[in-house]
Amino acid sequence: MSQQRLKIEVARAALKYVEDGMTLGVGTGSTVNAFIDELASSGVRLEAAVSSSEETTQRLEKIGVRVIDLNQTGDLELYIDGADEVDEHKRLIKGGGGALTREKIIAAASRKFVCIVDASKCVGVLGEFPLPIEVIPMARAMVSRKLVGMGGRPELREGFTTDNGNLILDVRNLDLVDPVRVENEINQIPGVVTCGLFAKRGADVVLVATENGIESR
Numbered sequence: 337m338s339q340q341r342l343k344i345e346v347a348r349a350a351l352k353y354v355e356d357g358m359t360l361g362v363g364t365g366s367t368v369n370a371f372i373d374e375l376a377s378s379g380v381r382l383e384a385a386v387s388s389s390e391e392t393t394q395r396l397e398k399i400g401v402r403v404i405d406l407n408q409t410g411d412l413e414l415y416i417d418g419a420d421e422v423d424e425h426k427r428l429i430k431g432g433g434g435a436l437t438r439e440k441i442i443a444a445a446s447r448k449f450v451c452i453v454d455a456s457k458c459v460g461v462l463g464e465f466p467l468p469i470e471v472i473p474m475a476r477a478m479v480s481r482k483l484v485g486m487g488g489r490p491e492l493r494e495g496f497t498t499d500n501g502n503l504i505l506d507v508r509n510l511d512l513v514d515p516v517r518v519e520n521e522i523n524q525i526p527g528v529v530t531c532g533l534f535a536k537r538g539a540d541v542v543l544v545a546t547e548n549g550i551e552s553r
C-alpha cells in the first residue's frame with residue numbers, strides 16, 4: 337500500500353472519535369490534510385475548529401468549517417494531529433511542518449489527543465528524526481551553542497519562518513532515551529519558544545496505519 341493510501345486509511349479511522357457539534361482541535365501536515373479531506377466527505381457537522389496553522393485554517397475553511405481562536409472557547413474535547421516520530425509510550429517528535437508551538441498549545445488545551453500516523457513513524461527510541469525547536473530570532477546563536485553543549489547538532493531551517501515569526505532549529509544527535517528530561521532541559525533555555533518533544537504531554541491514543549489495517553495504541 338502506498339504511504340498516501342496509509343495516511344487516508346488512518347485519517348478515516350480518526351473520524352470515529354469526531355462527533356457532530358464538537359469544537360475540534362486540528363493539527364498540521366499531510367496526514368492531517370488527508371483527515372480534513374475525509375472530514376469533508378463524512379457528513380459530520382462540527383460546531384467549529386481550532387487550527388494549528390495558517391495552512392490548516394485555509395483547508396478547513398475551504399470545506400466550510402468555521403475556524404475560531406482558542407481564546408474564544410474553553411478546553412477542547414478532542415485534538416487530531418500527526419507526528420514525525422512516535423514511541424511505544426505515545427511520546428512524540430513533532431514540528432516537521434514547523435507548527436509545533438500552536439500544536440503544543442492545542443494539545444495542552446485538549447482532553448484527548450488522537451495522533452494519526454503510518455507505521456513508518458513508529459520507533460523504539462525517539463531521535464532519528466531531527467528535533468525541531470522554535471526559537472526567537474535574536475536567541476538563535478546562543479540557543480544553538482547551548483544545544484551543542486547538550487551534545488546536539490543544530491541546523492537552522494533555511495528560508496523558513498514560523499506562523500509566529502520565529503526560526504526553527506532542527507537538532508540531530510541528542511540522546512532522547514529520557515525525553516521528558518530533555519524536553520524540560522530545552523524548555524529552560526531562554527529564547528526557546530517550543531521544543532518539538534511531546535513527552536510530558538504525549539498522545540492519548542495513537543492510531544497507526546499498517547499494511548494489515550489500523551492499530552490503536
Ligand SMILES: O=C(CO)[C@H](O)[C@H](O)COP(=O)(O)O
Pocket residue numbers: 363364365366367368417418419420429430431432433434435436439
Ligand atoms: O508536527 C507536524 C507539523 O508541525 C506534523 O504533525 C508532522 O510533521 C507530521 O507531518 P506529516 O503528516 O506530513 O508526516
